[in-house]
Amino acid sequence: MTTKQTPRTAQAERTEQPERTRRTVAVLGPGGVGGLLAALLSRSGHRVVCLAREDTADTLRTGGIQVRSRQFGDFTAPVEADTELREPVDACLITVKHTGLDDALTRVPPAALGDALLVPLLNGVEHPAALRARYRPGLVAPAVIRVEATRTAPGVLEHDSPFTEIDLASDTAPRPRLDALAAVLSGAGPTTRVVEDETAALWAKMAFLAPLALLTTRYGVPLGEVRTRHEDELRSLVAETAAVSRACGGPADPAAVLARYAAFPATTRSSMQRDAEAGRPLELDAIGGALLRAADRHGVAVPVAARLVAELRESGH
Numbered sequence: 001m002t003t004k005q006t007p008r009t010a011q012a013e014r015t016e017q018p019e020r021t022r023r024t025v026a027v028l029g030p031g032g033v034g035g036l037l038a039a040l041l042s043r044s045g046h047r048v049v050c051l052a053r054e055d056t057a058d059t060l061r062t063g064g065i066q067v068r069s070r071q072f073g074d075f076t077a078p079v080e081a082d083t084e085l086r087e088p089v090d091a092c093l094i095t096v097k098h099t100g101l102d103d104a105l106t107r108v109p110p111a112a113l114g115d116a117l118l119v120p121l122l123n124g125v126e127h128p129a130a131l132r133a134r135y136r137p138g139l140v141a142p143a144v145i146r147v148e149a150t151r152t153a154p155g156v157l158e159h160d161s162p163f164t165e166i167d168l169a170s171d172t173a174p175r176p177r178l179d180a181l182a183a184v185l186s187g188a189g190p191t192t193r194v195v196e197d198e199t200a201a202l203w204a205k206m207a208f209l210a211p212l213a214l215l216t217t218r219y220g221v222p223l224g225e226v227r228t229r230h231e232d233e234l235r236s237l238v239a240e241t242a243a244v245s246r247a248c249g250g251p252a253d254p255a256a257v258l259a260r261y262a263a264f265p266a267t268t269r270s271s272m273q274r275d276a277e278a279g280r281p282l283e284l285d286a287i288g289g290a291l292l293r294a295a296d297r298h299g300v301a302v303p304v305a306a307r308l309v310a311e312l313r314e315s316g317h
Contacts, residue, residue, distance in 0.1 A: 022046055023184050026085055026092040026116070028104055030060065032149035033121060034095030035157045036164070037190070039065040039077040044188040049089065050081040051107045057081035059154040069159035072189055083107060088114025091181055094131075095121050097275075098286035110135050117177055119168070121145045123209060123271075124286035125202045125248075125294070132172070141170035141178055142198055144205045145190075164190040169198040203250025208257055210291050211237040213272040214308045217282070220273070224266025233304055234261070240302040244291060247298035284312055 023046045027038040030050040042048045042065070050060050060081035068074050084107045085092065092113060096104040101122070108118075118135050120127050121143045128142045148161035168182050178194045185192040195201050215226045215234060226234055238254045246252035275282050288309035295302040 023090040024049065025184075026051055026089045026108070027079075028092060028094045028108055029096030029100075030056070030065065030079075030081075030155075031095065031151040032157050032159075033145060033147060034093060035065050035151055035155070036067065036069070036147065036149045036159050037093060037095065037121075037185075037188075038079050039067045039075070039157075040072065040188040040190065041184070042077040042079050043075060046184065046188070048077075048079045049085070050079050051083065051085055051104075052081060054083050056154045057083055063155050066156045067159060068157070070162050071159060071164060085109065085112045087112065089116045091117045091119055091184075093119050093121060097281075098122055098124060098127065098283045099281040101127070105134065113139070115139070117141045117173060117181055119143050119181070121166075122286070123205070123283055124290050125199075125206055126286070126290050128171075128198065128202075138172045138174075141168060141173040141181070142202060143168045144201050146205075147190075166190050166192040167195045167201045168192060169195045169201040171198045197249075199249045200251055203245040203248055206287070206291070207238075207241050207245045207251065207253075208260060209270070210241050210287050210305070211257070212261070212268075213270040213283075213287050214305065214312070216270045216273040217276050218308050218312055220276070222266060223261060223264055223268040223270075227261060227266075233308075234258075236304045237308070240295075240300070240305050241291060244295045244298065244300050244302065247300050248294055282312070284309065288312065 026049045027034045028051045064078040144167045146165040149159045182192040242252040242254045
């Protein structure tokens with residue numbers, strides 16, 4: 001006879017950190033990505049304060065965050081929650097979408113941030129400059145995350161990918177601070193590394209994300225159909241994005257990007273495509289718009305990207 005196993009609770013899973021290594025981390029936007037990181041950090045013994053709307057904050061305070069994960073198992077982790085940061089923390093992770101960034105940042109007053117590292121895990125390449133204009137430049141540490149995690153309800157999320165990988169970089173933050181945060185994140189579960197070049201890290205993701213997001217969203221099809229029915233556009237768009245990346249000081253390897261696409265399941269959809277299907281605002285300006293602006297600054301021709309962005313805008317996105 002088999003016994004049905006219930007999801008493991010935080011009490012069963014939580015690993016208490018020695019006081020000297022226990023960190024306080026704020027998470028702005030506890031959705032799929034933010035909720036996963038918040039739950040993992042809490043489970044590993046750190047204090048987590050989620051910043052969200054009042055109704056979401058109430059749900060998190062009473063029920064914690066419930067995780068269903070291929071990589072980390074099923075568990076529930078307690079977190080604190082508030083509508084605004086009211087005390088200094090060691091780090092503040094920004095995990096909202098670009099479309100809600102300006103409103104969300106009102107929950108993080110610069111005066112309350114203290115000496116915390118401000119770590120945006122956002123798509124695009126323009127947000128670090130905007131954050132450095134608003135907060136202390138030496139504390140902004142952009143990160144790139146590779147993960148598939150979806151919030152199905154407030155405080156409930158599904159982590160579908162068998163990996164969670166973070167690259168942390170900063171042109172302004174002290175390396176020892178980055179190394180310490182990377183150790184905290186790795187200790188909680190995500191494979192985290194500190195990379196030397198902020199621009200390279202951001203453009204490496206942009207070079208992969210922009211073609212995938214623009215084509216899957218424009219045509220409303222998964223990656224497998226993009227690879228077959230729109231192969232010429234895919235190759236052209238990858239080449240254009242790589243050329244812009246190179247001009248900006250980032251990596252440029254179209255063959256490597258195409259090889260990554262080939263390795264993904266045919267059913268893969270982009271987050272922008274999922275947002276379009278759900279009627280949510282798109283990160284079109286943060287991804288496609290930023291690509292066009294960078295191309296214009298450097299005099300790089302991107303006709304396919306320009307057409308796709310224009311068509312998405314014309315369609316109401």
